[in-house]
Amino acid sequence: MSLLNLKHIKKVFATGSESEVQALKDISFPVEKGDYVAIMGESGSGKSTLLNIIATLDQPTSGEIKLNDIDLSRLSENESSQFRREQLGFVFQSFNLLDTFNNRDNIYLPLVLAKKSPQFMAEQLKPLSKALGIEQLLDRQPSEVSGGQKQRVAIARALIVNPQLLLADEPTGALDSNNSEKILSTFEQINQRGQTILMVTHSAQAASYAQRTLFIKDGKIYNELYRGNQSKSQYLQKINDSLTALENNREVD
Numbered sequence: 001m002s003l004l005n006l007k008h009i010k011k012v013f014a015t016g017s018e019s020e021v022q023a024l025k026d027i028s029f030p031v032e033k034g035d036y037v038a039i040m041g042e043s044g045s046g047k048s049t050l051l052n053i054i055a056t057l058d059q060p061t062s063g064e065i066k067l068n069d070i071d072l073s074r075l076s077e078n079e080s081s082q083f084r085r086e087q088l089g090f091v092f093q094s095f096n097l098l099d100t101f102n103n104r105d106n107i108y109l110p111l112v113l114a115k116k117s118p119q120f121m122a123e124q125l126k127p128l129s130k131a132l133g134i135e136q137l138l139d140r141q142p143s144e145v146s147g148g149q150k151q152r153v154a155i156a157r158a159l160i161v162n163p164q165l166l167l168a169d170e171p172t173g174a175l176d177s178n179n180s181e182k183i184l185s186t187f188e189q190i191n192q193r194g195q196t197i198l199m200v201t202h203s204a205q206a207a208s209y210a211q212r213t214l215f216i217k218d219g220k221i222y223n224e225l226y227r228g229n230q231s232k233s234q235y236l237q238k239i240n241d242s243l244t245a246l247e248n249n250r251e252v253d
């Protein structure tokens with residue numbers, strides 16, 4: 001059984017009394033446990049809509065979406081917020097850390113909401129902060145660390161609940177190339193330890209770190225690439241070729 005399974009997902013937004021936008025037209029794909037999937041597509045192709053549906057922040061107009069066989073489109077509001085807290089980790093372009101809390105308390109936040117004990121929180125944080133190289137930054141405020149370090153803190157906050165699925169929305173969008181590469185290597189390591197990751201990105205470089213890339217165009221899956229045994233640079237070339245074909249509206253080989 002796949003960890004996540006989307007079948008014939010459609011999403012229609014009403015934009016006026018008589019007009020509507022079909023943001024997603026017919027999206028089906030499975031995500032296996034341990035997968036690292038990148039989602040690419042031009043602006044307006046439906047990536048955020050898709051991510052919002054997977055994150056249970058929005059519901060599909062029709063189709064089926066299941067995580068571990070739980071039908072996500074049937075969760076009540078309370079159930080979906082509990083589901084988000086317990087099963088998902090989120091990493092955003094803009095880090096979304098609270099400046100009034102220090103980094104440690106930012107990371108603890110999901111566990112505070114889940115009413116875990118201080119001892120449990122400290123035990124969870126110890127190996128995570130070591131693996132992410134942020135042990136020395138925990139007592140500082142987010143405003144006192146660099147962008148790359150902020151994103152490491154945000155990754156720790158996402159992972160501290162041991163999520164079934166890590167969802168990342170342009171995680172390197174606000175970082176320079178050096179910090180982007182560090183964050184992408186971190187994601188790669190996290191994935192190699194078994195964490196399933198789904199990442200929306202505009203960056204071919206970022207997608208080349210993933211095992212699989214889905215290209216979306218006009219609300220449909222246009223193409224899909226697997227990294228397999230290719231080197232990162234070979235795979236990057238394939239991703240760039242696919243993006244060029246997508247822009248030129250050609251069929252891909």
Ligand SMILES: Nc1ncnc2c1ncn2[C@@H]1O[C@H](COP(=O)(O)OP(=O)(O)OP(=O)(O)O)[C@@H](O)[C@H]1O
Nearest residue numbers: 013015021023041042043044045046047048049050
């Ligand atoms: N709440 C909404 N109401 C109406 N239309 C919407 C809404 N949200 C998204 N859309 C439309 O749905 C389509 C897909 O939008 P979406 O934000 O998913 O694209 P995207 O691929 O994430 O774009 P970007 O890369 O620019 O963030 C667009 O045509 C957009 O205008």
